[in-house]
Amino acid sequence: MLARARPGAVAESLTAATEAIIAAGRRMDRFGWVPATAGNISIRLSATGIAITRSGGHKGFLDSSGVILVDAEGRPLTPGDRASAETGLHCGIYRRFPEAGAVLHGHSPAATVLSRVSGDAIRLAGYELLKAFPGLPTHEAAIDLPVVANDQDIPRLQGVVEARWREAAGQPGGVVPGYVIRGHGVYVWAADMPGALTRLEALEFMLACELEQRRIAR
Amino acid sequence: MLARARPGAVAESLTAATEAIIAAGRRMDRFGWVPATAGNISIRLSATGIAITRSGGHKGFLDSSGVILVDAEGRPLTPGDRASAETGLHCGIYRRFPEAGAVLHGHSPAATVLSRVSGDAIRLAGYELLKAFPGLPTHEAAIDLPVVANDQDIPRLQGVVEARWREAAGQPGGVVPGYVIRGHGVYVWAADMPGALTRLEALEFMLACELEQRRIAR
Amino acid sequence: MLARARPGAVAESLTAATEAIIAAGRRMDRFGWVPATAGNISIRLSATGIAITRSGGHKGFLDSSGVILVDAEGRPLTPGDRASAETGLHCGIYRRFPEAGAVLHGHSPAATVLSRVSGDAIRLAGYELLKAFPGLPTHEAAIDLPVVANDQDIPRLQGVVEARWREAAGQPGGVVPGYVIRGHGVYVWAADMPGALTRLEALEFMLACELEQRRIAR
Amino acid sequence: MLARARPGAVAESLTAATEAIIAAGRRMDRFGWVPATAGNISIRLSATGIAITRSGGHKGFLDSSGVILVDAEGRPLTPGDRASAETGLHCGIYRRFPEAGAVLHGHSPAATVLSRVSGDAIRLAGYELLKAFPGLPTHEAAIDLPVVANDQDIPRLQGVVEARWREAAGQPGGVVPGYVIRGHGVYVWAADMPGALTRLEALEFMLACELEQRRIAR
Numbered sequence: 001m002l003a004r005a006r007p008g009a010v011a012e013s014l015t016a017a018t019e020a021i022i023a024a025g026r027r028m029d030r031f032g033w034v035p036a037t038a039g040n041i042s043i044r045l046s047a048t049g050i051a052i053t054r055s056g057g058h059k060g061f062l063d064s065s066g067v068i069l070v071d072a073e074g075r076p077l078t079p080g081d082r083a084s085a086e087t088g089l090h091c092g093i094y095r096r097f098p099e100a101g102a103v104l105h106g107h108s109p110a111a112t113v114l115s116r117v118s119g120d121a122i123r124l125a126g127y128e129l130l131k132a133f134p135g136l137p138t139h140e141a142a143i144d145l146p147v148v149a150n151d152q153d154i155p156r157l158q159g160v161v162e163a164r165w166r167e168a169a170g171q172p173g174g175v176v177p178g179y180v181i182r183g184h185g186v187y188v189w190a191a192d193m194p195g196a197l198t199r200l201e202a203l204e205f206m207l208a209c210e211l212e213q214r215r216i217a218r
Numbered sequence: 219m220l221a222r223a224r225p226g227a228v229a230e231s232l233t234a235a236t237e238a239i240i241a242a243g244r245r246m247d248r249f250g251w252v253p254a255t256a257g258n259i260s261i262r263l264s265a266t267g268i269a270i271t272r273s274g275g276h277k278g279f280l281d282s283s284g285v286i287l288v289d290a291e292g293r294p295l296t297p298g299d300r301a302s303a304e305t306g307l308h309c310g311i312y313r314r315f316p317e318a319g320a321v322l323h324g325h326s327p328a329a330t331v332l333s334r335v336s337g338d339a340i341r342l343a344g345y346e347l348l349k350a351f352p353g354l355p356t357h358e359a360a361i362d363l364p365v366v367a368n369d370q371d372i373p374r375l376q377g378v379v380e381a382r383w384r385e386a387a388g389q390p391g392g393v394v395p396g397y398v399i400r401g402h403g404v405y406v407w408a409a410d411m412p413g414a415l416t417r418l419e420a421l422e423f424m425l426a427c428e429l430e431q432r433r434i435a436r
Numbered sequence: 437m438l439a440r441a442r443p444g445a446v447a448e449s450l451t452a453a454t455e456a457i458i459a460a461g462r463r464m465d466r467f468g469w470v471p472a473t474a475g476n477i478s479i480r481l482s483a484t485g486i487a488i489t490r491s492g493g494h495k496g497f498l499d500s501s502g503v504i505l506v507d508a509e510g511r512p513l514t515p516g517d518r519a520s521a522e523t524g525l526h527c528g529i530y531r532r533f534p535e536a537g538a539v540l541h542g543h544s545p546a547a548t549v550l551s552r553v554s555g556d557a558i559r560l561a562g563y564e565l566l567k568a569f570p571g572l573p574t575h576e577a578a579i580d581l582p583v584v585a586n587d588q589d590i591p592r593l594q595g596v597v598e599a600r601w602r603e604a605a606g607q608p609g610g611v612v613p614g615y616v617i618r619g620h621g622v623y624v625w626a627a628d629m630p631g632a633l634t635r636l637e638a639l640e641f642m643l644a645c646e647l648e649q650r651r652i653a654r
Numbered sequence: 655m656l657a658r659a660r661p662g663a664v665a666e667s668l669t670a671a672t673e674a675i676i677a678a679g680r681r682m683d684r685f686g687w688v689p690a691t692a693g694n695i696s697i698r699l700s701a702t703g704i705a706i707t708r709s710g711g712h713k714g715f716l717d718s719s720g721v722i723l724v725d726a727e728g729r730p731l732t733p734g735d736r737a738s739a740e741t742g743l744h745c746g747i748y749r750r751f752p753e754a755g756a757v758l759h760g761h762s763p764a765a766t767v768l769s770r771v772s773g774d775a776i777r778l779a780g781y782e783l784l785k786a787f788p789g790l791p792t793h794e795a796a797i798d799l800p801v802v803a804n805d806q807d808i809p810r811l812q813g814v815v816e817a818r819w820r821e822a823a824g825q826p827g828g829v830v831p832g833y834v835i836r837g838h839g840v841y842v843w844a845a846d847m848p849g850a851l852t853r854l855e856a857l858e859f860m861l862a863c864e865l866e867q868r869r870i871a872r
Contacts, residue, residue: 031686032249036350036420058416107347109423113430116344126770128804128838129761132690138806139837150346152356183357184346198712202690205763212767214434215651216868250467254568254638276634325565327641331648334562368564370574401575402564432652433869468685472786472856494852543783545859549866552780586782588792619793620782650870 017043017051018067020193024104025053027197029060033106033204038185042090042103043193048072050094055084088154089161093189096165097176100189102196107185110207115147115182120164122147122180124206132202135175144168145203146179157181178203235261235269236285238411242322243271245415247278251324251422256403260308260321261411266290268312273302306372307379311407314383315394318407320414325403328425333365333400338382340365340398342424350420353393362386363421364397375399396421453479453487454503456629460540461489463633465496469542469640474621478526478539479629484508486530491520524590525597529625532601533612536625538632543621546643551583551618556600558583558616560642568638571611580604581639582615593617614639671697671705672721674847678758679707681851683714687760687858692839696744696757697847702726704748709738742808743815747843750819751830754843756850761839764861769801769836774818776801776834778860786856789829798822799857800833811835832857 021041028034028041039059042052053059054068069077072094074087090103114122124130125142136143146164151157161179168176178188178199188203190196239259246252246259257277260270271277272286287295290312292305308321332340342348343360354361364382369375379397386394396406396417406421408414457477464470464477475495478488489495490504505513508530510523526539550558560566561578572579582600587593597615604612614624614635624639626632675695682688682695693713696706707713708722723731726748728741744757768776778784779796790797800818805811815833822830832842832853842857844850 032423035423036347036416038347038420038423058412107423109426109430112345112423112427113434116427116431117435126804126837127766128835129690129692139804140806150344150357152358181346183344194712198690202692205686205689205692205761205766208763209766209770211430211434212763212865213770216767216865217771250641253641254565254634256565256638256641276630325641327644327648330563330641330645331652334645334649335653368562368575370576399564401562429648429652468859471859472783472852474783474856474859494848543859545862545866548781548859548863549870552863552867553871586780586793588794617782619780647866647870 013045014051014067014069017045018064020102021051021053021067022062022064024193024197025059025062028104028106028200029058031108031204033108033185033200034059035107038107040084040086040090040105042087044094044101045069049077050074050087050090052083052087052090055082085152085154088158089187092158092161093187096162097189099191101191102193103187103189104196104200105185105187106200106204108204108207110204110211111180111186112183114207114211115180115184118147120147121145122207122210124177124210127206127209129202129205132198133175133177143175143177145177145207148179148181150181150184231263232269232285232287235263236282238320239269239271239285240280240282242411242415243277243280246322246324246418247276249326249422251326251403251418252277253325256325258302258304258308258323260305262312262319263287267295268292268305268308270301270305270308273300303370303372306376307405310376310379311405314380315407317409319409320411321405321407322414322418323403323405324418324422326422326425328422328429329398329404330401332425332429333398333402336365338365339363340425340428342395342428345424345427347420347423350416351393351395361393361395363395363425366397366399368399368402449481450487450503450505453481454500456538457487457489457503458498458500460538460629460633461495461498464540464542464636465494467544467640469544469621469636470495471543474543476520476522476526476541478523480530480537481505485513486510486523486526488519488523488526491518521588521590524594525623528594528597529623532598533625535627537627538629539623539625540632540636541621541623542636542640544640544643546640546647547616547622548619550643550647551616551620554583556583557581558643558646560613560646563642563645565638565641568634569611569613579611579613581613581643584615584617586617586620667699668705668721668723671699672718674756675705675707675721676716676718678847678851679713679716682758682760682854683712685762685858687762687839687854688713689761692761694738694740694744694759696741698748698755699723703731704728704744706737706741706744709736739806739808742812743841746812746815747841750816751843753845755845756847757841757843758850758854759839759841760854760858762858762861764858764865765834765840766837768861768865769834769838772801774801775799776861776864778831778864781860781863783856783859786852787829787831797829797831799831799861802833802835804835804838 024041037056040053042050044050050070051067054066057066068081070083074091076083093103121144128139130136130141148160180186188199242259255274258271260268262268268288269285272284275284286299288301292309294301311321339362346357348354366378398404406417460477473492476489478486480486486506487503490502493502504517506519510527512519529539557580564575566572584596616622624635678695691710694707696704698704704724705721708720711720722735724737728745730737747757775798782793784790802814834840842853844853
């Protein structure tokens, strides 16, 4: 077990990770991105340990009891802890992107509605905030934010996501800006929590603009 | 009188209930769901006592004087207290749903506007947040949120609501997700206040999405 | 001078009035109703004295230096104080409605936009929150919120407002719910500041709903 | 180096400028105008020194380490500091407008979307808040807010902005209300930070109203 192998190191980083997860939840709540018990948040502590929000509970009012440790396959490291079903999507991101250190999943009205009325991608083009994504040094780019169908079977859903990642390799700069589950919400990641929050805010800003533009430009 | 029968127990739970009601009012105010003196909030303390917001006053700035005790028929337990007319709707919910322990009524622009332009129900389908309602383990469901006409005659209004509840028994999972009074607002309930707030946030999120979708998808 | 005639009484009530004005400004700012240096706020202290926000400055960040005393004609009672030009509209309300004790003027996008696209009134009908206005015990009413053209000549503007008040006497319950200056904002009043805030929130809620309904129901 | 020439004076004003910049960033974040690492903020300390937000970082969570000193050409005065590329636009404003003491650049959805669907200007007419701009003592005016194409080549972008400023001299009152970079955001300035925030709030309010009006008045 992770906590047994290197207790001091993990305890220390778990404390910092828990604080960062609590703060991220509050920030997401400020924008209305974690309604009800929606959303989940994680930080990778090591190759074998991930701190992630527990199943259920409001992500805007987390305390340290709301964060649990799971292994790379999403199994709780403390007996009796219950991981959210969507933990598997976090693990899938950490597996595919070795540089990823933090994952955010939120439910915004913009992401929810746009994904309900879009096909298999939402195109984002010409926004200065595209520069928030690595590999895009300019606004003169167009990236496709993948939209996947919602599915309560998380391994199957993760398989669909991975297929989309393979396709995304052909995008400008090879950018994988995150993805949206239809009627459900956004997943983004970065090397650390500030980076993940930056990408989430950039993505949600562009989705809000897309929605606004559809309101007036029909 | 309730407070006489088991004074200690009730006093203790009344204090906790009052705190939970005050906090719920602040949360609802943060989203703009209790404008002016709108909205009301209650917690069931026992088979014969309900703590509920007093008539009038802003629900975002409650203190303990803003919460009164009423019996199961909505009559104030302290002489001189004045219960809101809508107390009868809270009592109706507690009478019909023995498992209900907290009731929230708020006025959001989304619920108000959608109810004004809808027939006798607002259909919610395909949202991940449908899972916030018991009996719906998946987003692959469609539920009808009943819309009833507004009526200043509360017993008559409660009669209409009860008729809709009988019809709702045929929904997937037998789910009764709450109801909306046209041009007025939402009623939701759950076993306790965190549960009721979870359902309110889930419902308002879906209503906000529905409204947004109607803006762009006409 | 007012402060000389009954110094103790006035000083005391001026302190309370200033606190209420500062708090009202913060509340209005929370909703975005006092952008830039927009909006003004007053409380009537006596037949001859009114506490009102000074010209200029942000109404969301007031301190006691931002509130001055004027007489019933809007003339500053302290030499050197500069009253806002719109002080005359506050005085006009206090002159016409002896029961008025507090006046609020805010700039919301909803009031601004609706007044720009409306004729000489905005009709509000069927809202539960109509009950926030005296004389309307039911939602089954329709009232016309007068819209007047903006005018930098405040006495002339006040003359137009008074003509509209005379017409409004024929409305259900004789209700005068406030008025909107086109492209500029809302004026509301009540016996005291909590009452004025209640009416402002009720009115702005209904205007937000009207705007929303026009977005989807065209 | 500035800090060497008049150390005491600059240190003092740098402290005040840094506090004003931090507070402005928080205020802009409250409205959602500095998503991700977007936006930048500066104050002119003297003819040769400007305090400006460092490249990167969230402008809603600045501390003193997030503000650096640059010279009139935008070169960092402390070796190792990295100025944002857009520092050149701040310098261009200070060069052209000797009375400018503070510059704000924010990204709002309204400015972003309107600039994406507009030609080379956004016309603002009939708003009371036009009076927030010097030279416009009345709402009975129409000004054109210049929209320029986004460009990662900042000197070239600044050249385009200057050409627009020359054209703007013919506007009512010679007003130059700021400008918008397409898909990117607004630049405004004033003699000091409160003045710049006033203009930013006034401009964003009118842009929000324009967007709203396009939603309902098509």
